[in-house]
Amino acid sequence: MSNLNVVGKPIPKLDAAQKALGRAQYIQDIKLPEMLYGKILYSKFAHAKIININTSKAEKLSGVYAVLTGKDVPKKMKMGFYKDNPPIKKDKVCSFRDEVAAVAALSPEIAEKALSLIEIEYKELKGIFDPEKAMEKESPLVHEYHKSNVLKLPWKLHYGDVEKAEKESDFIVKEKFKTTWVTHCCLGTSGAVALFDSNDNLTIHTNTQIPSLAQKDFLEALRSMGLENKRVRVIKPTIGGGFGSKLDTYAYEHIAILLAHKTRKPVKIIFDRKEEFKATSTRQPAIIYIKQGCNKDGKLTFRDIKMVLDNGAYTSWGATTPSVMMMPITSLYRVENVRYKAKCVYTNNTYSQAMRGYGNPQATFAIESNLDMLAQKAGIDRIEIRRINQNQPGDITPQGFKISSCGLSKCIDKVEKELKKDCKKQENVGTGIASLIHVGGGARIYKSDGCGVILKMDDYGKVDIFTGGTDMGQGLDNITAQIVAEELGLFVEDINVVHSDTDICPWDVGAHASRSTFVAGNAALGAAQKIKEKILKFASKILDASIKDLILRDRTIFVKDNSEKNIPPKSIAIDKLLRKAHFSPNGTMLMADYFYDPDNENMGKDFKGNMSVTYAFGVHGVKLTVDKETGKVEILDYIAAHDVGRAINPLLLEGQVYGGVVMGLGYALTEEVMHKNGENMNADFRDYKLFTAKDAIKIKAPVIETNDKYGPFGAKGIGEPGCVPTAPAIANAIYDAVGVRIKDLPITPEKVLAALKEKSLQE
Amino acid sequence: MRLPRFEYLKPENLNKLLQMLAIYKNDAKILAGGTDLLVRMKKGLLKPKFVISLKDLKELSYIKQNNENIKIGAKTCIADIIDSNIIKNKAYALFQACQKIGAATIQHYKGTIGGNILQDNRCIHYNQSAFHRSGRGACHKDGGKICYARDDADRCFSTCQSDGATALMALDAKLSLAKKGKKRTINLADFYTSDGIIPFIIEPDEILTEIIIPIKDGVSFYKRLSCRSSIDYPIVSAGVFLKPLQKNVPLEKNTIDNARIVVGAIGRSPLFLSSASLFLKGKKFNDINAFKKASNIAMDNASTFAVHNIGSTTLEYRCSMIFQMVFQALEQAVNLNQENQK
Ligand SMILES: Cc1cc2nc3c(=O)[nH]c(=O)nc-3n(C[C@H](O)[C@H](O)[C@H](O)COP(=O)(O)OP(=O)(O)OC[C@H]3O[C@@H](n4cnc5c(N)ncnc54)[C@H](O)[C@@H]3O)c2cc1C
Numbered sequence A: 001m002s003n004l005n006v007v008g009k010p011i012p013k014l015d016a017a018q019k020a021l022g023r024a025q026y027i028q029d030i031k032l033p034e035m036l037y038g039k040i041l042y043s044k045f046a047h048a049k050i051i052n053i054n055t056s057k058a059e060k061l062s063g064v065y066a067v068l069t070g071k072d073v074p075k076k077m078k079m080g081f082y083k084d085n086p087p088i089k090k091d092k093v094c095s096f097r098d099e100v101a102a103v104a105a106l107s108p109e110i111a112e113k114a115l116s117l118i119e120i121e122y123k124e125l126k127g128i129f130d131p132e133k134a135m136e137k138e139s140p141l142v143h144e145y146h147k148s149n150v151l152k153l154p155w156k157l158h159y160g161d162v163e164k165a166e167k168e169s170d171f172i173v174k175e176k177f178k179t180t181w182v183t184h185c186c187l188g189t190s191g192a193v194a195l196f197d198s199n200d201n202l203t204i205h206t207n208t209q210i211p212s213l214a215q216k217d218f219l220e221a222l223r224s225m226g227l228e229n230k231r232v233r234v235i236k237p238t239i240g241g242g243f244g245s246k247l248d249t250y251a252y253e254h255i256a257i258l259l260a261h262k263t264r265k266p267v268k269i270i271f272d273r274k275e276e277f278k279a280t281s282t283r284q285p286a287i288i289y290i291k292q293g294c295n296k297d298g299k300l301t302f303r304d305i306k307m308v309l310d311n312g313a314y315t316s317w318g319a320t321t322p323s324v325m326m327m328p329i330t331s332l333y334r335v336e337n338v339r340y341k342a343k344c345v346y347t348n349n350t351y352s353q354a355m356r357g358y359g360n361p362q363a364t365f366a367i368e369s370n371l372d373m374l375a376q377k378a379g380i381d382r383i384e385i386r387r388i389n390q391n392q393p394g395d396i397t398p399q400g401f402k403i404s405s406c407g408l409s410k411c412i413d414k415v416e417k418e419l420k421k422d423c424k425k426q427e428n429v430g431t432g433i434a435s436l437i438h439v440g441g442g443a444r445i446y447k448s449d450g451c452g453v454i455l456k457m458d459d460y461g462k463v464d465i466f467t468g469g470t471d472m473g474q475g476l477d478n479i480t481a482q483i484v485a486e487e488l489g490l491f492v493e494d495i496n497v498v499h500s501d502t503d504i505c506p507w508d509v510g511a512h513a514s515r516s517t518f519v520a521g522n523a524a525l526g527a528a529q530k531i532k533e534k535i536l537k538f539a540s541k542i543l544d545a546s547i548k549d550l551i552l553r554d555r556t557i558f559v560k561d562n563s564e565k566n567i568p569p570k571s572i573a574i575d576k577l578l579r580k581a582h583f584s585p586n587g588t589m590l591m592a593d594y595f596y597d598p599d600n601e602n603m604g605k606d607f608k609g610n611m612s613v614t615y616a617f618g619v620h621g622v623k624l625t626v627d628k629e630t631g632k633v634e635i636l637d638y639i640a641a642h643d644v645g646r647a648i649n650p651l652l653l654e655g656q657v658y659g660g661v662v663m664g665l666g667y668a669l670t671e672e673v674m675h676k677n678g679e680n681m682n683a684d685f686r687d688y689k690l691f692t693a694k695d696a697i698k699i700k701a702p703v704i705e706t707n708d709k710y711g712p713f714g715a716k717g718i719g720e721p722g723c724v725p726t727a728p729a730i731a732n733a734i735y736d737a738v739g740v741r742i743k744d745l746p747i748t749p750e751k752v753l754a755a756l757k758e759k760s761l762q763e
Numbered sequence B: 001m002r003l004p005r006f007e008y009l010k011p012e013n014l015n016k017l018l019q020m021l022a023i024y025k026n027d028a029k030i031l032a033g034g035t036d037l038l039v040r041m042k043k044g045l046l047k048p049k050f051v052i053s054l055k056d057l058k059e060l061s062y063i064k065q066n067n068e069n070i071k072i073g074a075k076t077c078i079a080d081i082i083d084s085n086i087i088k089n090k091a092y093a094l095f096q097a098c099q100k101i102g103a104a105t106i107q108h109y110k111g112t113i114g115g116n117i118l119q120d121n122r123c124i125h126y127n128q129s130a131f132h133r134s135g136r137g138a139c140h141k142d143g144g145k146i147c148y149a150r151d152d153a154d155r156c157f158s159t160c161q162s163d164g165a166t167a168l169m170a171l172d173a174k175l176s177l178a179k180k181g182k183k184r185t186i187n188l189a190d191f192y193t194s195d196g197i198i199p200f201i202i203e204p205d206e207i208l209t210e211i212i213i214p215i216k217d218g219v220s221f222y223k224r225l226s227c228r229s230s231i232d233y234p235i236v237s238a239g240v241f242l243k244p245l246q247k248n249v250p251l252e253k254n255t256i257d258n259a260r261i262v263v264g265a266i267g268r269s270p271l272f273l274s275s276a277s278l279f280l281k282g283k284k285f286n287d288i289n290a291f292k293k294a295s296n297i298a299m300d301n302a303s304t305f306a307v308h309n310i311g312s313t314t315l316e317y318r319c320s321m322i323f324q325m326v327f328q329a330l331e332q333a334v335n336l337n338q339e340n341q342k
């Protein structure tokens, strides 16, 4: 595999210039003839009965085409994983972001004005904002019909015998950790444009990471409207960041559909930044109770975790994050006895959703912080305890994960070497490390984990490839093009990747679970191989050579040169070959399709099963200093070593790691969506403390290549891992620096200072 | 969020501008860089009928120096102040403060020093969208009678978060104001009201023309704490100025003749702390304990003005950091100067 020409090259993102020139078409840029503008009115209370809505003034406003309230929403139109969320609420609001009315008008200004004319009478109800309190008997119910605030979800597993293992452990550390709301902060805000044709078929332009599943949701929506047997076409514009936020369908999309149907015109709904902060979903806050034990030699004996997750008022896919949290809980390091139980609890807060890592950052924060504490208790070096328990290739973990390739050990070595380079211990300076495991070869959450690809070649040697996979900035366009170019001996310029339209592109489960490079990459490879076979067959006839002697390189098919040196090898240019194939009697054009569904398993009743074909590993190491007077943390050095199988494009790979780490740093140190009794208080970038360019640090991102046997050219996923172990690495380094352990994210200067004060009082 | 409608005016000289102000008065707002004004307008916090832009006005952008004073035109942009050797050499605290304002884009592109001083006071309960505010009773600053930041407040305690003003007050700056047919000069320290609703003593038809910084022998320093390295208002800040008693005596052997300690981002205005400042008179420049004591006095006095109106920290933390900022500013002012003398 050493003589690759395109795979492994740092080729800049194919649409980078388009974006830099402002020519990429985002949802904001889409404008259709006769288009109307939709706007949504939100609740003024966290929890209230809607007594009366009067829309007559709004309806009378000139330029208003439609006003919708909960009454206008079909009964069966419900969103989310638990189908508990109608796009407009009728009798009751359960959070500040509840939609209570919507309008379509000639301009955004008129729509806004119309919203201000809608009169709503509420009767405020007592709200509940703390998930643990919401679990108590006498707490107010968010949804009366549900009879309890605890969702009926099955998140519970027990492998081995935790109680026995606990008794036999030499050291045990029990702790409570907490994480809070953070949000994706996509540069491009949410939006959709919906329109119906004269036969009531729907076309929707929308920012989505899941075109095929969104299509299914919208078909369901149409059925709820009484529109049976219709078509839905989902067109995905250029997306300005996803990070999990577009892994579901949302009220604004359903409202755009309803408004478009009512007005018979295209309707566009675009969020402004404030709305983006207030009305899109966050990462789930978690309260984590963890117990881990080890024996005298540092071998982990058991891991026991209980979690309470703040679901918010409605249920999106986010409520299934415990199924991914199970991965680090059962399979990060070798530990035979594990128990886990999670409760998702309704509150009157904003509802949570998927976000990069899908629960893994929360679980890893608890596991890796707690592991450092355990190492200290057992008197074992922090790095050593990780080596003792590290996963190895060939392992099958208690949950049934088959570890094919595993670079954890190499990652640990690499990070250790970097951190120890300058080992003079300075005052208030400390180092910390934390590891991660993540799915790296698909994730069978849905019934199919597949991706389809259609490939065609033209008379000029160019390729159009229609993939089900989604590029949302992460670089699937490059990965697809590089894989296909490599396989067919072409250059990336020869490959046009189309990934944006369900009318054209085959099915795919979506851009999530760090699966696109692996699954969509394998699908593209499969299609390219099919085409290659055809090319070779044809070329062998023309060049009068055996197929095994043919090589595709530099847009040409060569016959391997076995003869004398001076004679150039026999060859034919690929475009010429294609034309020959096309323009001869009984001509043919080269096309291929391929559907790749990885050989992974759905989890069974006991949650066992090889969820992913392969797993990604990584270790982060950080060196930082703590200002003991203010509590401020300053990062001095950061190393993120990742086992990626193979870097198909090292430039984009580094981008994913850098971005992941900076997102992780915000999670660790500064970011928090502030809620005051359910109301978002920091709905802008000034008060939501996302890292700025000035805060970003230099990150070393060594790539560990383990060449996975299932990955396309050996690659595994890297989309999410970069933000997974950041927070515990930092928490561990702070402890190393000044001896205080912060168990509650974000680790603000204030928390550090308070802990330092408490420590000095105890001494 | 969109800007409400307004009429846009662009006078080409000061005279025309003053005439416009004399006519439109409260209906008009001055637009310098707009980095404060436009944000507030988008949030629906104010809806001026006329926006008078300083864009074409050449007269108010300058940094000049004579024997006694540095004079800065109100429209001078923040980046020019950062680049000015006059400011770096004679008003170091202002140089430092300007470096911290917003981000490079705000400093270079638009933000002015006049706008920086005259930016409105802020409060997390008030600087919200119109929809957010409409969901609850109006607070004092919004025309109501309650305060969300302090239960018993009879007035608005919104905070002045101007970095520039805090440094300038430490440097004992004065402001020149003009209206049609009239000019006046006022000490910056006397420029503030005691209510966060309208924090400045400026008339609707008046414009800030110039900032005057007296050139004094002494050292100054500005220190601030914030969550991030850019695009972040201060949680607390401190500007200090220390004047030595003896000429030509190195600082470590010198005595403090006069001190000015100012704390920012805590009160309705930058807080000049007279007892803390006075305490340092006669103390040695190397008297760390005196610095600590003064910082403690500053903290005690300034804390009383603070209310819980920023989101990122608790009131307790914010107040406890007053000590740190003042102390570090004092200490580093002396250190920096000793290094420069070497
Ligand atoms: C993201 C962001 C971050 C920021 N961070 C900081 C920070 O860290 N520290 C800080 O101090 N500020 C900060 N600011 C506030 C502001 O940008 C700066 O203070 C800037 O210097 C204001 O200058 P301007 O010219 O843009 O003011 P403008 O918005 O033009 O004006 C502000 C106010 O002053 C009035 N005004 C302006 N000039 C005159 C004049 N000559 N006479 C009379 N009235 C006048 C205007 O009518 C308006 O009410 C930030 C702003 C933003 C948007």
Ligand code: SF4
Binding pocket: B122, B123, B124, B125, B126, B139, B140, B141, B142, B146, B147, B148, B149, B150, B153, B155, B156, B157, B158, B196, B307, B309
């Ligand atoms: S301090 Fe009180 S009155 Fe002033 S803006 Fe804040 S909440 Fe309103």
